[in-house]
Amino acid sequence: MKVLVIGGDGYCGWATALYLSNRGCQVGILDSLVRRYWDSQLGADTLTPIAPIQQRIQRWHDLTGKTIDLYIGDITDYSFLSKTLRAFAPEAIVHFGEQRSAPFSMIDREHAVLTQVNNVVGTLNILYGIREDFPDCHLVKLGTMGEYGTPNIDIEEGYITIEHNGRKDTLPYPKQPGSFYHLSKVHDSHNIHFACKIWGLRATDLNQGVVYGVLTEETGMDELLINRLDYDGVFGTALNRFCIQAAIGHPITVYGKGGQTRSFLDIRDTVRCVELAIANPAEVGQFRVFNQFTELFTVQDLAMKVKSAGISLGLDVEIDHLQNPRVELEEHYFHAKNTNLLDLGLQPHYLSDSLLDSLLNFAIKYKNRVDPQQILPRVTWK
Amino acid sequence: MKVLVIGGDGYCGWATALYLSNRGCQVGILDSLVRRYWDSQLGADTLTPIAPIQQRIQRWHDLTGKTIDLYIGDITDYSFLSKTLRAFAPEAIVHFGEQRSAPFSMIDREHAVLTQVNNVVGTLNILYGIREDFPDCHLVKLGTMGEYGTPNIDIEEGYITIEHNGRKDTLPYPKQPGSFYHLSKVHDSHNIHFACKIWGLRATDLNQGVVYGVLTEETGMDELLINRLDYDGVFGTALNRFCIQAAIGHPITVYGKGGQTRSFLDIRDTVRCVELAIANPAEVGQFRVFNQFTELFTVQDLAMKVKSAGISLGLDVEIDHLQNPRVELEEHYFHAKNTNLLDLGLQPHYLSDSLLDSLLNFAIKYKNRVDPQQILPRVTWK
Numbered sequence: 001m002k003v004l005v006i007g008g009d010g011y012c013g014w015a016t017a018l019y020l021s022n023r024g025c026q027v028g029i030l031d032s033l034v035r036r037y038w039d040s041q042l043g044a045d046t047l048t049p050i051a052p053i054q055q056r057i058q059r060w061h062d063l064t065g066k067t068i069d070l071y072i073g074d075i076t077d078y079s080f081l082s083k084t085l086r087a088f089a090p091e092a093i094v095h096f097g098e099q100r101s102a103p104f105s106m107i108d109r110e111h112a113v114l115t116q117v118n119n120v121v122g123t124l125n126i127l128y129g130i131r132e133d134f135p136d137c138h139l140v141k142l143g144t145m146g147e148y149g150t151p152n153i154d155i156e157e158g159y160i161t162i163e164h165n166g167r168k169d170t171l172p173y174p175k176q177p178g179s180f181y182h183l184s185k186v187h188d189s190h191n192i193h194f195a196c197k198i199w200g201l202r203a204t205d206l207n208q209g210v211v212y213g214v215l216t217e218e219t220g221m222d223e224l225l226i227n228r229l230d231y232d233g234v235f236g237t238a239l240n241r242f243c244i245q246a247a248i249g250h251p252i253t254v255y256g257k258g259g260q261t262r263s264f265l266d267i268r269d270t271v272r273c274v275e276l277a278i279a280n281p282a283e284v285g286q287f288r289v290f291n292q293f294t295e296l297f298t299v300q301d302l303a304m305k306v307k308s309a310g311i312s313l314g315l316d317v318e319i320d321h322l323q324n325p326r327v328e329l330e331e332h333y334f335h336a337k338n339t340n341l342l343d344l345g346l347q348p349h350y351l352s353d354s355l356l357d358s359l360l361n362f363a364i365k366y367k368n369r370v371d372p373q374q375i376l377p378r379v380t381w382k
Numbered sequence: 383m384k385v386l387v388i389g390g391d392g393y394c395g396w397a398t399a400l401y402l403s404n405r406g407c408q409v410g411i412l413d414s415l416v417r418r419y420w421d422s423q424l425g426a427d428t429l430t431p432i433a434p435i436q437q438r439i440q441r442w443h444d445l446t447g448k449t450i451d452l453y454i455g456d457i458t459d460y461s462f463l464s465k466t467l468r469a470f471a472p473e474a475i476v477h478f479g480e481q482r483s484a485p486f487s488m489i490d491r492e493h494a495v496l497t498q499v500n501n502v503v504g505t506l507n508i509l510y511g512i513r514e515d516f517p518d519c520h521l522v523k524l525g526t527m528g529e530y531g532t533p534n535i536d537i538e539e540g541y542i543t544i545e546h547n548g549r550k551d552t553l554p555y556p557k558q559p560g561s562f563y564h565l566s567k568v569h570d571s572h573n574i575h576f577a578c579k580i581w582g583l584r585a586t587d588l589n590q591g592v593v594y595g596v597l598t599e600e601t602g603m604d605e606l607l608i609n610r611l612d613y614d615g616v617f618g619t620a621l622n623r624f625c626i627q628a629a630i631g632h633p634i635t636v637y638g639k640g641g642q643t644r645s646f647l648d649i650r651d652t653v654r655c656v657e658l659a660i661a662n663p664a665e666v667g668q669f670r671v672f673n674q675f676t677e678l679f680t681v682q683d684l685a686m687k688v689k690s691a692g693i694s695l696g697l698d699v700e701i702d703h704l705q706n707p708r709v710e711l712e713e714h715y716f717h718a719k720n721t722n723l724l725d726l727g728l729q730p731h732y733l734s735d736s737l738l739d740s741l742l743n744f745a746i747k748y749k750n751r752v753d754p755q756q757i758l759p760r761v762t763w764k
Contacts, residue, residue: 078491109460109510113503120502120569121495124562128491152551153544162535162544162556167715169534174544174553175572180506183576187502187569190557194565198709198763327580333549381580 003278004028004088006075006126007096008068009053010035011228012142012211012270016094018218018225019271020278021066028069028088029053030081031097038104044235044374046228047244047366048214059224075122078129085129092138092278093130097122098184102146102326103234103379105181112180119184120191127195138281139192139203140274145263145293145336147186147207149176150329155336158205158289173289178328179381193287202282206273209263209293212239213355214362216268227267229362232374239264239302241375243356246310246317247363248370253377256324258300261334263293266349276344290340294348309356325380385660386410386470388457388508389478390450391435392417393610394524394593394652398476400600400607401653402660403448410451410470411435412463413479420486426617426756428610429626429748430596441606457504460511467511474520474660475512479504480566484528484708485616485761487563494562501566502573509577520663521574521585522656527645527675527718529568529589531558532711537718540587540671555671560710561763575669584664591645591675593652594621595737596744609649611744614756621646621684623757625738628692628699629745630752635759638706640682643716645675648731658726672722676730691738707762 003020007013008029021027031053039045051059057068069088073080075097098119099105105115123141130137148155151174161170172193175186192203219227230236231244242252265273273292282288297305303319310317324330342348349355385402389395390411403409413435421427433441439450451470455462457479480501481487487497505523512519530537533556543552554575557568574585601609612618613626624634647655655674664670679687685701692699706712724730731737 109507112510113506116502116506116569116573117499120498124495124498125491128494151553153546153549153553160544160546160556162542162546164535164542164544167535171533171535171556172558174542174556176554177572177576180573180576183569183572186572187498187565190559190565190568191498191562194559194562 001092001278002026002088002090003092003094004030004090005094005096006030007098009033010096011230012267013096015216015219015227015267016271016274017068018060019216020275021060021068022064022218023275028071028090030071030073030075030084032074033072042234044232047231047363047369048226048229049369050226050228051224055224059222063221075125076118078125081125081129082132085133090134090137092140093126094140094274095123095126096142099181101235102179102181103377105179106379106381115181116184116187120187123188124191127192127201130201131195131199135201138278139201140277141188141192141203141205143185143189143205143207144182145207145209145291146182147175147177147189148173148336149178150332150334151176152333157291157337157340178326196285196287200285202284203287204277204282205287205289206277206292207289208270209265210237210239211265211267211270213267213359216271231370233377234379238262238299242303242306243359244363244370245375246306246315247360248367249316250372250375251318251320252303252306253375254299254303254319254321255326256321257330258298258303258321259331260299260328261296261332262299263296263336264351265292265294266355268349269294269346272346273341276341276346280344291336291338292341293338295351296334305356309353309360313357313360322377325377327381383474383660384408384470384472385474385476386412386472387476387478388412389480391415392478393612394649395478397598397601397609397649398653398656399450400442401598402657403442403450404446404600405657410453410472412453412455412457412466414456415454424616426614429613429745429751430608430611431751432608432610433606437606441604445604457507458500460507463507463511464514467515472516472519474522475508476522476656477505477508478524481563483617484561484563485759487561488761488763497563498566498569502569505570506573509574509583512583513577513581517581517583520660521583522659523570523574523585523587525567525571525587525589526564527589527591527673528564529557529559529571530555531560532714532716533558534715539673539719539722560708578667578669582667584666585669586659586664587669587671588655588659588674589671590652591647592619592621593647593649595649595741598650598653613752615759616761620644620681624685624688625741626745626752627757628688628697629742630749631698632754632757633700633702634685634688635757636681636685636701636703637708638703639712640680640685640703641713642681642710643678643714644681645678645718646733647674647676648737650731651676651728654728655723658723658728662726673718673720674723675720677733678716678718687738691735691742695739695742704759707759709763
């Protein structure tokens with residue numbers, strides 16, 4: 001199976017590319033490397049020292065004998081994208097190639113526009129590229145659980161059956177995204193749904209929760225294969241960020257009361273979910289939505305778990321409740337379904353003390369690389 | 383009341399600008415004139431000979447003594463938009479300034495991307511401009527009834543209360559738009575809703591039906607004030623297009639069976655609806671949605687009405703059922719609410735024989751300007 005991983009130099013993308021390669025897929029990576037550029041613009045850096053993509057791929061080849069094709073360029077440039085698709089001829093495309101940070105999109109007008117244009121145009125181009133040359137190719141697109149917001153009813157997987165005034169229909173689940181980034185994913189979902197309907201494309205939207213963890217079997221094989229781990233206020237996500245804060249003796253930064261419930265998954269489940277989606281493709285004309293997470297936690301719960309794991313390792317861990325830089329409910333109902341991927345065979349890695357220990361130890365190993373100036377949130381929604 | 387009409391050189395925008403000026407508003411027009419440029423690129427032209435915007439405004443001043451400020455530029459250029467807002471200091475912004483043709487957006491990838499980037503970025507810029515300098519300014523945004531698609535349940539005005547698994551919430555109405563243009567309006571709606579929530583802006587989304595008619599009290603005052611009337615396969619909409627076809631002896635072009643039900647309104651109601659929205663602004667932080675139409679017809683019904691009016695004027699009118707260039711249901715349930723504007727005092731102009739007669743006579747008057755090559759649809763959805 002030939003799989004093109006767009007955004008294959010990123011956190012989820014790199015782990016996915018190696019995993020699929022290891023499982024026997026013929027993998028290509030398409031990446032513009034703009035995320036590394038944004039890091040340098042923001043003065044941020046991954047906790048872990050990641051190698052250049054060319055070295056990463058070379059090392060993977062040296063270790064395993066497996067080849068990953070590399071295409072460096074931007075999918076908003078259609079001529080590059082089209083040429084790449086024709087050269088690689090994918091049977092499935094895994095699309096991680098978007099600006100994926102909510103705070104980044106809320107920095108200012110320019111970053112909001114950049115995020116929406118980059119994400120929407122990139123995805124439109126992929127849809128046209130598939131339609132043009134590979135109409136049977138299965139698009140596996142990374143969405144986000146944040147597309148749903150926090151409705152006061154159960155969250156279904158992409159669609160909801162509504163009875164209203166004595167009639168009934170199954171319609172796209174209403175969306176209430178919470179940042180210009182999350183909005184861009186909602187725009188994508190609508191665009192992809194339409195393309196499936198009119199052109200008969202096949203697509204799976206993976207509405208992913210917050211991913212944590214750093215090691216997969218493949219990225220742990222060698223220091224040159226190490227994955228990125230973000231802890232800064234723009235790209236760092238809960239749990240990973242909390243562990244790094246605990247490791248360096250910085251208080252854990254909970255936004256507001258921390259009663260926000262979010263969905264989470266281990267990066268080892270991310271790569272497996274993508275594999276399951278590829279192995280069980282959507283039908284012709286089908287726009288399929290999977291909610292890709294394994295557990296729900298409040299932010300305060302997570303902070304408490306990290307604190308307790310830290311204490312058992314002898315760390316002195318404090319929890320700080322910062323004024324919430326985001327506009328979001330801090331107390332709300334949240335119950336989301338996630339049976340589609342479980343039904344396909346996903347066996348979750350649940351968050352455990354041992355995982356927290358290993359994440360904390362990982363953070364301790366690289367703690368001399370932390371820039372404390374990067375930790376606190378500097379972007380506000382208001 | 384100072385009202386900035388963005389897209390004030392267009393079909394709805396021009397009629398609205400003059401109407402509001404006549405009713406005592408201080409009106410500014412912001413327009414890039416790109417629609418005239420697209421017409422020339424497509425080789426299309428309005429049936430009616432419209433004057434340059436500068437002459438239009440001058441003539442309006444000469445006839446009425448009223449001044450309309452003119453700002454020529456593109457709202458996707460934020461520095462221009464911001465400068466204009468500061469110069470004019472609007473209390474309300476009426477935003478017609480988008481690419482508004484579904485077939486135009488479906489021509490090819492470039493037109494799909496152009497439509498979405500133009501519309502989404504323009505609206506994002508307006509939101510940031512309001513937030514920056516005029517946070518109390520009321521945004522009246524033109525949406526479309528096409529955002530809803532054709533669900534098998536009643537269409538409410540923007541929101542729907544859903545009971546699900548024993549819980550209840552009022553959520554954004556699910557959207558199933560039918561072209562990359564209609565999708566751009568859905569993206570806008572989500573973006574505006576979010577901006578109202580986080581920044582406390584006030585906005586009204588007017589989900590407008592298909593507009594017909596050419597004369598308003600103001601545009602009928604003088605030949606130099608005449609409004610545009612599109613009949614071509616890209617920008618011409620049902621009814622207006624049908625009348626022009628009947629006037630020149632071209633068969634009326636119904637797509638497919640013509641069982642598609644759509645919502646319609648007279649352009650004299652468009653201008654009144656905008657006035658009502660402005661006079662009754664949304665609350666701080668409120669994203670309000672009005673379904674702006676007065677009647678529902680199937681496309682086949684409309685064709686029959688035009689045929690019968692034509693025959694009474696001695697015209698020989700045929701109806702052709704073309705292969706549908708769009709992907710849409712030709713038989714479906716459609717029942718949409720429109721009470722919000724009626725409750726504010728809208729008194730509809732219903733489609734009547736006299737209106738059809740006057741539209742047909744108008745079309746006959748200018749029929750020597752018709753280019754028959756422009757009539758048939760040349761853009762397909764597949």
